[in-house]
Amino acid sequence: MAIDTTSSTSTPPPPVRATPDTSRLSTRDKLVLFVLCAAQFMVALDFSVLNVALPVLGADLGMSQSALQWAVTAFALPSGGFLLLFGRVGDLYGRRRLFLTGLALFGAASLLATLAWDPASFLAGRALQGLGAAAIVPTGMSLLTTTFPEGPARDRALGISGTLLSLGFTVGMVAGGVLTDVLGWRSTMALLAVFALTVLPLAPRLLPASLPHSLKDTGGAPVPHRPRLDVPGAVTVTGGLLSLIYALSTAADHGFAHADVIATLVAGVLLLTAFAVVESRAAAPLVSLPMLRRRTVAWGNVGGLVTFSMMSTVVFALTLYLQEVLDLSAFQTGLVFGVQGVMSAVAGGYAPKVIGRFGARRTLVGSLVGQGALIAALLGLNAHTWSVWLATAAVSLASMCHLGAIISYGLTVTSGVPDGDQGLATGLVTSTQQVGLTVGIPLLGVLATTSDDLLAGVHTVLALDSAIVLAAAVLVGLGLRTGRTASGSIEASGAFEASGSVETEALGAR
Incomplete structure (x- = not known):
């Protein structure tokens, strides 16, 4: 009779090794x-x-x-x-x-x-x-x-990076x-x-x-068909963005009824429409339309645009309020925003941990909700000097939420994007930042500067600002929800899920 010796000679399992801390730099x-x-x-x-x-x-x-x-x-x-x-x-x-x-x-x-x-x-x-x-x-x-x-x-x-951007x-x-x-x-x-x-x-x-991207897969050797720059796309998108930014910047001083503003707004819309048509037909487009169809890219940038534009408007409105209503000096006003900067720096240290625990999508939506709610708290400002404490506390906490939104939207947009397209993805991220910083004040800030009662004008700006941020939180949350694409594949919506250890998700499948 044969003797079964497998149990006595089996190789013992290898020792379990601790997972390295990949967060260490x-x-x-x-x-x-x-x-x-x-x-x-x-x-x-x-x-x-x-x-x-x-x-x-x-x-x-x-x-x-x-x-x-x-x-x-x-x-x-x-x-x-x-x-x-x-x-x-x-x-x-x-x-x-x-x-x-x-x-x-x-x-x-x-x-x-x-x-x-x-x-x-x-x-x-x-x-x-x-x-x-x-x-x-x-x-x-x-x-x-x-x-x-x-x-x-x-x-x-x-x-x-997000902390220093906000702090700067x-x-x-x-x-x-x-x-x-x-x-x-x-x-x-x-x-x-x-x-x-x-x-x-x-x-x-x-x-x-x-x-260069065209040399990545060839070990640095030249390739027969090097990708060319999409010149028609470059001309239309650059012209469109220049027209749009000029119009919105000029509107802050002259209003939207000014002839220059109307002309450049129309030109910007037409050029950006032409850009979309050009990109749909280009062999090597400047902006890949499949990239823009990613839920994470599209809705992440919506969240970024709102958080930047609406926070810059709050800073503008509060600057007017503190100096014109409360008669604070420029130095005292700077101290209020100095506290805001310190709280933003604190938030920068905790935001990655929050993202690791809840995922980038939930962090983005939650940050927008927090930012909108705290801006609404500023509606309690009045002409009494003690309101400076409310202003300092609310804008500082709102800035912490704002910073969480900045970091989580950047992660949402760029995660899962191939290295060769990172310039495109980050170009969209940074375009959103720059346009956001430009459009908020012309769109809403003018309501404060043209109001007969400055305090009432500031309240109007803050109310609309809060409503826009909260509405964006709802839309971004719905847009980034996990669902099935047209092809039936699952499209992940967060950057990281918490499952004992931080694991990378597949963000926004093409």
Whole structure:
């Protein structure tokens, strides 16, 4: 009789190894993140550092009150208009190369604006700053998402980046007032030049080389048919975005009935419609329509557009309220927003953990609900001095929710996107940011500035702002819900599910 010896000779199971902590960043990872985040912080700073200095700047350079808007618009036009184009150029021809070019251009333009001798030279510097920013932002975000793989490491990286993005806008408001009072308006532009010239020497040594997308699968060898830039798409989308941003920026001062505003709004709509037609027929489109049909890309960007545009409107309305209704000084107003900045930084540390626990979709929707509810709390503001405490507490907590929305929408849009299309995805993310920062104040802020009763006007702005954010939360929640696509495949809606350990989901199947 044969003897069964399998039980006595079976190989013991291998020891269970602890799962490595993939959220830990190496020293080099931290340095790469520092370079990328410093550049993003610098661009965010540029959006607000000049605001307080505008009256002094105008008097020094001989710019009229009506011309001062161009100090902001000259930057916003190229920075928002060229984002999609430069995001795709980075994909096709190398992201690091374009990122470094953008940094060099931004630094040189900041020096030109610092040394400006008349309005024309100053506005030229601002426009070149915007062009440099349009190259830095999408390529910097692409380098971040391709350097840090999906999972806890990318969560942390995007958390830090989102925190500094939000903090940069707030710090700019505070620093702009202090620098202008102490050193003059030119110091605000000099600060940006120092940032750029500090980061530029470090970037080539630390940032990973990024091969053009067309060479990725060939080991760097040339391929017979290198993808070409979609020129008709680039012309129509850039022209459309430029027209739209110009119209909305001009409307803040002249109203929507102004002839220039109407003409450029119509031109923007027509050009963007033409862009959609061009992309549907292009062999190598600038924007892949299947990409836009991803639920995560489409609805994630809706959430991002709303959170940016509505929060910038709140900051604008509160600035008017604190200085015109409560008679606070510019410095005291800066302190209120300084508290907001600190709370945003705190939120940046916790947001990745929240996303890891609940997923990016739930975090995005929950953050929008929190932001809308806290903006509604600001309706309790009145003409009494104690309202400053309500303003400080509500806007700070709303900013924490706002930061959660920023990070979770960025994760939602970019997760699951192939590396070769990351420039496109992050171009959409950053276009949403720039357009959001541009459109909110013209759309709602004008209601406060044109009201006979400023406090009543501020209340109207805040009520509409809150309603829009809460409505967006509902729509984004429904749009990102898990469901079946037309092909019958399951389309995942969150970035990460909590199941004992953080696991990457398949975001928005094509």
